[in-house]
Amino acid sequence: MKRAACEKLIVVVITLGALMGNGNIRADALTDDAAAKGKYSNEHRFVFYAILEGLYEDGVPAEAINLIVPDVDAMADSKRPDRTNFVESCPLCTPAFEAFRTYKLRPVFYGQGGTKFSTFGFGVSAERMKGLRGSPSVRRETIRSMIEDYVGRRLETTALDDEERMDMELRLEDMKKDGHSALARVKRGEKGETLKKVYAGWKFCPNCAGIAPDSQDEED
Numbered sequence: 001m002k003r004a005a006c007e008k009l010i011v012v013v014i015t016l017g018a019l020m021g022n023g024n025i026r027a028d029a030l031t032d033d034a035a036a037k038g039k040y041s042n043e044h045r046f047v048f049y050a051i052l053e054g055l056y057e058d059g060v061p062a063e064a065i066n067l068i069v070p071d072v073d074a075m076a077d078s079k080r081p082d083r084t085n086f087v088e089s090c091p092l093c094t095p096a097f098e099a100f101r102t103y104k105l106r107p108v109f110y111g112q113g114g115t116k117f118s119t120f121g122f123g124v125s126a127e128r129m130k131g132l133r134g135s136p137s138v139r140r141e142t143i144r145s146m147i148e149d150y151v152g153r154r155l156e157t158t159a160l161d162d163e164e165r166m167d168m169e170l171r172l173e174d175m176k177k178d179g180h181s182a183l184a185r186v187k188r189g190e191k192g193e194t195l196k197k198v199y200a201g202w203k204f205c206p207n208c209a210g211i212a213p214d215s216q217d218e219e220d
């Protein structure tokens with residue numbers, strides 16, 4: 001069911017419940033998915049959808065995704081490898097990582113008459129592909145530019161008025177500051193020597209910098 005239709009149905013059920021005097025109807029009417037919304041902020045969901053949509057629209061190929069989230073295949077509940085290209089406990093890296101991971105694990109579209117399409121676009125530019133294959137810092141810069149595109153597109157296509165858009169951008173900016181603090185803690189060695197070495201060359205978080213861009217976030 002489409003989200004708008006689903007929300008309308010919930011409103012109808014809640015209204016009917018209220019008219020019938022059933023005080024518990026609201027909780028009963030909420031689906032698990034609707035209840036789960038409370039666990040994730042608007043900004044978290046905005047970033048997740050922006051990146052997932054961008055990946056599908058561009059048709060980002062497997063090689064590119066494997067360079068961005070190389071650890072996903074080894075990921076299981078009992079084993080959590082480091083998330084290359086992402087900062088642990090960064091509030092913007094988390095939805096960004098989940099979007100890349102979800103896209104990587106996507107199914108092939110059903111009923112394609114023998115074709116195996118699983119995405120919409122035709123791939124990334126040769127320049128971007130070269131950047132992703134480049135050194136870690138060049139790769140992070142490329143990830144930043146991809147995310148900046150995707151978040152920019154979603155800001156343009158989401159029905160936000162000027163005030164809502166400014167509010168969203170300010171909150172993303174705040175989350176980026178938390179992400180940069182998390183990166184700084186790791187670089188200072190507060191999360192252990194191994195992670196300190198992993199992040200030693202990072203000048204900025206590519207995900208945060210793409211989501212809330214400013215002129216400070218550039219590799220040399």
Ligand SMILES: [Zn+2]
Pocket residue numbers: 087090091092093179180205206207208209
């Ligand atoms: Zn981050």
